Amino acid sequence: MRTIVVGTRQSALALTQTQQTIDKLTAICEQAGLPFAFEIKKIVTRGDRILDVTLSKVGGKGLFVKEIEQALLDGEIDCAIHSMKDMPFELPEGLVIGAIPEREDPRDCLVSLTARSVEELPQGARVGTSSLRRGAQLQALRPDLAIESLRGNIDTRIRKLTEEGFDAIMLAAAGLHRMGWKDRITAYVPPEVCLPAVGQGALAVECRADDEELLSLLARFDDDATRQAVTAERTFLGLLNGGCQVPIGAFAEVVEDQVKMTGMVASPDGLRILRESFQGQDPVSVGRTVAEALIGQGADRILAEARE
Numbered sequence: 653m654r655t656i657v658v659g660t661r662q663s664a665l666a667l668t669q670t671q672q673t674i675d676k677l678t679a680i681c682e683q684a685g686l687p688f689a690f691e692i693k694k695i696v697t698r699g700d701r702i703l704d705v706t707l708s709k710v711g712g713k714g715l716f717v718k719e720i721e722q723a724l725l726d727g728e729i730d731c732a733i734h735s736m737k738d739m740p741f742e743l744p745e746g747l748v749i750g751a752i753p754e755r756e757d758p759r760d761c762l763v764s765l766t767a768r769s770v771e772e773l774p775q776g777a778r779v780g781t782s783s784l785r786r787g788a789q790l791q792a793l794r795p796d797l798a799i800e801s802l803r804g805n806i807d808t809r810i811r812k813l814t815e816e817g818f819d820a821i822m823l824a825a826a827g828l829h830r831m832g833w834k835d836r837i838t839a840y841v842p843p844e845v846c847l848p849a850v851g852q853g854a855l856a857v858e859c860r861a862d863d864e865e866l867l868s869l870l871a872r873f874d875d876d877a878t879r880q881a882v883t884a885e886r887t888f889l890g891l892l893n894g895g896c897q898v899p900i901g902a903f904a905e906v907v908e909d910q911v912k913m914t915g916m917v918a919s920p921d922g923l924r925i926l927r928e929s930f931q932g933q934d935p936v937s938v939g940r941t942v943a944e945a946l947i948g949q950g951a952d953r954i955l956a957e958a959r960e
């Protein structure tokens with residue numbers, strides 16, 4: 653019997669999705685008679701210690717992932733469960749994503765105590781989100797809204813909805829679903845209105861590239877359609893150099909053997925929004941085609957301005 657040490661951040665969401673993943677892996681092992689047990693190891697990352705500082709100023713979302721990756725390389729843990737959307741485009745030498753399980757709901761959602769939809773929000777309503785992507789797309793639809801900064805883990809953000817008196821906040825539906833908080837969701841925002849972050853709703857199970865024993869277990873947990881969709885989205889992200897806090901969104905899905913993807917780049921004020929869609933057989937060329945089309949329309953300039 654081998655005990656797999658699974659590393660995770662210690663936020664409520666990270667712990668919940670790690671436990672849910674371990675439950676699924678345990679079921680796979682029982683069914684196939686594989687000799688694995690699992691144990692959780694919590695890791696406090698630099699990103700967690702400085703949640704209140706603007707993340708892009710101190711190195712972006714990659715901060716959450718980096719220290720966990722170091723623990724993998726050091727052999728302190730054997731695998732790590734990450735939210736795919738927090739994964740930087742490039743993985744360190746020696747690490748791979750061993751499984752991309754089936755995706756949760758990729759959409760953003762509105763949580764409000766008063767309005768039933770984005771359209772119903774009163775004139776000038778205060779909406780909390782620190783995502784430039786969400787803010788830009790909301791402003792494009794409703795230029796009157798006041799977009800205000802809202803940081804913290806999802807439990808903190810929901811608490812701040814009432815404590816700071818926002819009319820609404822916007823979150824990823826997947827996080828709320830995993831936490832069992834579906835009833836807090838006021839409205840799902842369709843990708844036509846707000847294109848999600850690259851990888852939103854998907855998880856990445858990362859491990860060492862030479863751990864063949866574990867890789868053969870993880871292969872049974874991989875979902876091909878999700879992997880294809882995420883590959884297209886991450887190819888797009890990589891070509892736009894979108895690692896950090898920039899208003900970029902993409903959503904791909906496999907429909908009848910074709911990968912269909914829409915990509916989006918916006919100015920933070922939402923005044924300029926570029927969108928392109930493309931479909932094809934190969935996820936990498938779909939992601940590249942959409943990225944090149946947007947670059948052709950000036951996406952590079954918009955992103956350069958947004959990064960300043």
Ligand SMILES: NCc1[nH]cc(CCC(=O)O)c1CC(=O)O
Nearest residue numbers: 735737823824826827852853854
């Ligand atoms: N930005 C942080 C983050 N990273 C992953 C999720 C949960 C959703 C997911 O797994 O995509 C969230 C919360 C949110 O954006 O509301």
